[in-house]
Amino acid sequence: MQMKKENIFLALTVLTAxxxxxxxxxxxxxxxxxxxxxSIAFKVSQRSGSEITLxxxxxxxxxxxxxxxxxxxxxxxxxxxxxxNSSANRGTIxxxxxxxxxxxxxxxxxxxxxxxxxxxxxxxxxxxxxTSQALVIPDQRSEDIVIYPDNWSKQQLLIPGDxxxxxxxxxxxxxxxSCLWNSPNLQLTATKDKSSFSGLQFVPKFxxxxxxxxxxxxxxxLKSDKIGTLNWTPPFAATWLVTIQHRNHFAPxxxxxxxxANLDVAGKPKSNMRGVYIQNNEGRTWSSGRGKFIYPxxxxxxxxxxxxxxxNGDKNGFIYDHKFQRLxxxxxxxxxxxxxxxxxxxxxxxxxxxSDFEQLFNKKAPHSNYPATCGITDKVEKIFYRDAEAKSVxxxxxxxxxxxxxxxxxxxxxxxxxxxxKRLQKQLADYGKRYPDxxxxxxxxxxxxxxxxxxxxxxxxxxxxxxxxxxLTEKIITLAKSKADAETKEDENKQLCRxxxxxxxxxxxxxxELKAVVKALRISCTLxxxxxQTAVKRKIVEKVCKATAQILHSRFPMEGK
Numbered sequence: 001m002q003m004k005k006e007n008i009f010l011a012l013t014v015l016t017a018x019x020x021x022x023x024x025x026x027x028x029x030x031x032x033x034x035x036x037x038x039s040i041a042f043k044v045s046q047r048s049g050s051e052i053t054l055x056x057x058x059x060x061x062x063x064x065x066x067x068x069x070x071x072x073x074x075x076x077x078x079x080x081x082x083x084x085n086s087s088a089n090r091g092t093i094x095x096x097x098x099x100x101x102x103x104x105x106x107x108x109x110x111x112x113x114x115x116x117x118x119x120x121x122x123x124x125x126x127x128x129x130x131t132s133q134a135l136v137i138p139d140q141r142s143e144d145i146v147i148y149p150d151n152w153s154k155q156q157l158l159i160p161g162d163x164x165x166x167x168x169x170x171x172x173x174x175x176x177x178s179c180l181w182n183s184p185n186l187q188l189t190a191t192k193d194k195s196s197f198s199g200l201q202f203v204p205k206f207x208x209x210x211x212x213x214x215x216x217x218x219x220x221x222l223k224s225d226k227i228g229t230l231n232w233t234p235p236f237a238a239t240w241l242v243t244i245q246h247r248n249h250f251a252p253x254x255x256x257x258x259x260x261a262n263l264d265v266a267g268k269p270k271s272n273m274r275g276v277y278i279q280n281n282e283g284r285t286w287s288s289g290r291g292k293f294i295y296p297x298x299x300x301x302x303x304x305x306x307x308x309x310x311x312n313g314d315k316n317g318f319i320y321d322h323k324f325q326r327l328x329x330x331x332x333x334x335x336x337x338x339x340x341x342x343x344x345x346x347x348x349x350x351x352x353x354x355s356d357f358e359q360l361f362n363k364k365a366p367h368s369n370y371p372a373t374c375g376i377t378d379k380v381e382k383i384f385y386r387d388a389e390a391k392s393v394x395x396x397x398x399x400x401x402x403x404x405x406x407x408x409x410x411x412x413x414x415x416x417x418x419x420x421x422k423r424l425q426k427q428l429a430d431y432g433k434r435y436p437d438x439x440x441x442x443x444x445x446x447x448x449x450x451x452x453x454x455x456x457x458x459x460x461x462x463x464x465x466x467x468x469x470x471x472l473t474e475k476i477i478t479l480a481k482s483k484a485d486a487e488t489k490e491d492e493n494k495q496l497c498r499x500x501x502x503x504x505x506x507x508x509x510x511x512x513e514l515k516a517v518v519k520a521l522r523i524s525c526t527l528x529x530x531x532x533q534t535a536v537k538r539k540i541v542e543k544v545c546k547a548t549a550q551i552l553h554s555r556f557p558m559e560g561k
C-alpha cells in the first residue's frame with residue numbers, strides 16, 4: 001500500500017519527536033521537540049531556553065503565531081518534556097519541572113487545529129506572547145465587543161471568564177488565534193503595548209482546560225472603515241459577522257454584531273438572525289422595537305455590501321460611529337455546510353459539556369410559539385371583509401385563543417424583566433451600603449436598571465392588560481354572531497382589531513426595549529470589568545454580568561435582535 005507524501009511527513013515528524021523524547025531530550029543541548037499536522041505545529045526549542053512556539057500552516061508554510069511560557073511554582077527554570085499517545089495528527093506532551101512537583105500537559109491536534117493545555121499541577125501562571133491587532137470578546141447572548149490597541153488606553157485588560165472565548169486577530173488578516181476554556185471563573189489578563197495586544201496570562205487550576213485554536217486563510221478577517229461595496233470576499237463558507245459601534249440613550253459606547261446575509265436563488269437576502277425579518281431584495285428588514293430598516297451586511301452579485309442600518313425616521317436615536325473601523329470575522333460553520341477548519345463556537349460545542357455550551361447562547365423561551373396580534377387581526381379582518389364571520393365563529397375563536405396566549409406569555413416575559421431589575425437594584429443597594437468605596441458604582445448601575453421601569457411607564461396605558469385584550473376579542477366574537485348589517489360589523493371589527501394591535505404592538509416594542517436595556521448594561525459592565533481596579537468593584541460588575549447572562553439566556557421572538 002502506498003502512503004501519501006503528506007502522511008509520511010507527519011509520521012516521520014512524530015517519530016522524530018518521540019525519538020528525541022526517549023533519548024533524554026530534557027538534558028540534550030540543541031535538540032528540538034516538534035509535533036505538526038495539516039493545520040498547526042508545536043515546537044520546543046532547547047536553544048532558546050525551552051521556548052514553546054505555536055505555529056499555523058498556510059499554503060504549505062509554517063507561520064509562528066505565539067510563544068508559551070509556563071511558570072511552575074518552586075521550579076529552578078529547568079523543564080522536561082515527553083511525548084505519549086502519539087499518532088500522525090495528535091500527541092500528548094507532558095511538561096514537568098526538574099525541581100518541583102509541578103507539571104501540565106499539551107494535547108496536540110484535538111480538534112485538528114487546536115492545542116489543549118490541561119492537568120495543571122502547581123502552575124503559577126501561563127504566559128502567551130503574541131501580536132494581536134484586535135481583540136474580540138464574542139457574546140451570543142448580547143453583542144460581540146471589539147477592541148483595538150490604538151483606542152484602548154489601559155495596559156491591562158481583565159477578561160471576563162463567563163464567555164469561555166476570546167479571539168485575537170493576527171498577521172494582517174491572515175489568521176485568528178482563539179483562546180477557549182471550560183471554567184467561567186478562569187482568571188485571564190490581556191496586556192498591550194503601543195501597537196498591539198502583546199500577551200495573555202492565564203492563572204489555571206488543576207481541573208481547568210484551555211484550548212488555543214488557529215484559523216488561517218487569506219482575508220480571514222478584515223478591518224475596514226469603508227462603507228458600501230467592499231473589495232473582499234469570504235475565503236470559505238462560515239457564519240461571518242461584522243461588528244460596528246454606536247451610541248444611544250442607554251449608553252455612550254455600544255456594539256452591534258450582524259451576520260452576513262446571503263442572497264437566495266430569487267435574489268432576496270436571507271438571514272439566520274433571530275428577531276430580524278428580511279422583506280425584499282434591497283435588504284429592507286423589520287425587527288421588533290426598530291420597525292423597518294436596511295440590513296447592514298449583505299452579498300449582492302457576489303460582492304459584500306456594508307452600510308450602517310438605516311431606520312425609518314431614525315426613531316430610536318441610533319448614532320453610528322463612522323470612525324470606528326468595522327471588523328469582519330468568522331465565528332462558526334455555516335449550517336449544512338462542511339468546513340475544513342473548526343471555528344471557535346463549533347470547537348466549544350465539541351469541547352464543553354452540553355449544558356455549559358448551551359448557556360453561551362440565548363434560547364427560545366417556553367410558550368413563545370403563539371401567533372402575534374398583527375397577523376391574527378389581519379386574518380380576522382379578512383374574514384369580516386368577505387362577510388364570512390357568521391360561518392367562521394369557531395375559526396375566529398381558535399385564532400383569538402392562540403393570540404391571547406401570545407399576549408399573556410409575552411406580558412409574563414415583560415414582568416420577568418421588571419422583577420429581575422428590581423431584585424438586582426436591591427442587591428446593588430445592599431452592596432453600596434456594605435462597600436462605601438463602591439457606592440458610586442452601585443448607584444450608577446442602579447440608575448441604568450431604572451431605565452427598565454421608565455420604558456414600562458411610557459407604554460403602560462397603551463398595553464392595558466392581557467385580560468383587557470381578551471375582552472376585546474370576546475366583543476369581536478359576539479359581533480360575528482350578531483345580526484347587524486355587514487358594513488357596520490366590518491367597521492366595528494376594524495376598530496376593535498386596531499385596539500388589539502395597539503396593545504400587542506406596544507407590548508412587543510416594550511419587550512424589545514427591555515432586552516435592549518439589558519444588553520446595553522451587559523456591554524457596559526463587560527467594558528468596566530476589563531479595567532476593574534479593585535476586587536470589590538470587580539465582584540460587583542461580575543455579579544451584574546452574570547445576572548444579565550441569565551435573563552438574556554431565554555428570549556421571545558418579539559424581543560428583537
